[in-house]
Amino acid sequence: MSSDYMRHHDSAPAARAKVVVSVDHDNFFTNCAGRGMDLRAEALKELCREQGRPIVSAVFADTKNLSDAERADFFQHGFDIIDCPRLGASPRAIGKDLVDAKMTSWMRTQAEHLDFDILLLASADRDFLLEIQFVRDTGRKVFIVVPTANDRPEVSGLADGVVVYDRHFYGQDSALCRVAALFERREFQTTDKDMLREMVTLREMVDVLLRDIGVNENQFGFHATLRKVVSGMESRRFSLDPAEARMLLSFLVTQGVVERQQVQVESGAAGGTANSNHGPVCYRVVENHPFVGLNLHVLKEMAGLLFSA
Known part of the structure; x- marks a missing residue:
């Protein structure tokens, strides 16, 4: 036909x-x-x-x-x-x-x-x-x-x-890049409490990845990273269940704030030579991303003023 x-x-x-x-x-x-x-x-x-x-x-x-x-x-x-x-x-x-x-x-x-x-x-x-x-x-x-x-x-x-x-x-036109640019120019204004709460949560999560877990130095897979994010956020008085943590980590990946890297595993081969094989995927914070440079304390202060209003 x-x-x-x-x-x-x-x-x-x-x-x-x-x-x-x-x-x-x-x-x-x-x-x-x-x-x-x-x-x-x-x-x-x-x-x-x-x-x-x-x-x-x-x-x-x-x-x-x-x-x-x-x-x-x-x-x-x-x-x-x-x-x-x-x-x-x-x-x-x-x-x-x-x-x-x-x-x-x-x-x-x-x-x-x-x-x-x-x-x-x-x-x-x-x-x-x-x-x-x-x-x-x-x-x-x-x-x-x-x-x-x-x-x-x-x-x-x-x-x-x-x-x-x-x-x-991936790229500099993501939503989180635009938000960070507005903060940098002191043009960010909102009365949307849910949106601001999510921004604080995301930025706090980045801080957990950088400081509490040390993703840049350690090679954690996806599920291990999730567990550490949940416990790290709890220590900062943020309650996240694994499903929420997964969604937010995925969002940070899509926004280019966190990137996945394939770990190269060296294994011995016959004759004493080494072969490079693909290992698990680990996660690394892109430290030069504008959102990572966003001042967490300033963001929290803004959220505190809005929530107390």
């Missing part, structure tokens, strides 16, 4: 690319979590906009596993949530099969009936190799969304390339 895209694309005038996004929630969420990141609809949509104009976006998940906040996040950013409930005696296997079947059908339907230029596929599942080839055979491009630049799943070999999930958030 030929689609409108196949019939008319060659003669169409040059225009901004039309982009379709398909997200395998469990697969991509797990891959991101292993690298210290949350799955955020806003981030996916921003990556989509970098490629062109998003026209259809869908996330495939067992909706029982999505919190109300996660559902709202996807809906607010224009994602259709396709429910893939886990059924039967072997829920994990059948749940995965149902996601694969629904995503396969969805991608083929889009390719056959929708006019678009690029498919962004957020999944490292090799079960979609045939669908990637099918979409490319219709003249479209397919890019695999990967968590970091170091990730190269097998499916990316058949696609046109990869789009890096965390790359968009």
Whole structure:
């Protein structure tokens, strides 16, 4: 079956690319979590906009596993949530099969009936190799969304390339950079108590990472860092549960305040030579980031004045 895209694309005038996004929630969420990141609809949509104009976006998940906040996040950013409930005696296997079947059908339907230029596929599942080839055979491009630049799943070999999930958030135009710049110019003003409270918490968390944990010197993995952040914040009379700490640490990563580094592990080899292997991911505070230079005492004083008003 030929689609409108196949019939008319060659003669169409040059225009901004039309982009379709398909997200395998469990697969991509797990891959991101292993690298210290949350799955955020806003981030996916921003990556989509970098490629062109998003026209259809869908996330495939067992909706029982999505919190109300996660559902709202996807809906607010224009994602259709396709429910893939886990059924039967072997829920994990059948749940995965149902996601694969629904995503396969969805991608083929889009390719056959929708006019678009690029498919962004957020999944490292090799079960979609045939669908990637099918979409490319219709003249479209397919890019695999990967968590970091170091990730190269097998499916990316058949696609046109990869789009890096965390790359968009590094740079001097992040929200925390802009806030720090306003403080530097003494132009920061707010009556939003919740926002200011979160700013104090984030800056205190950076202080914990720098002074209490010493992330720059020690090589802690994601979960060890979380535990130390929670205990460090408690010693400073900040109550954070692991889920909150994870969300805030992930946010600091996306804002470029904290960066992940792959630890190089030297191992001996035959003949007495040493091989360099990739070890765990550790976390390092970017000390020259404007937010790190923000005066914590001044921020607390501002918060104290607002909360006492």
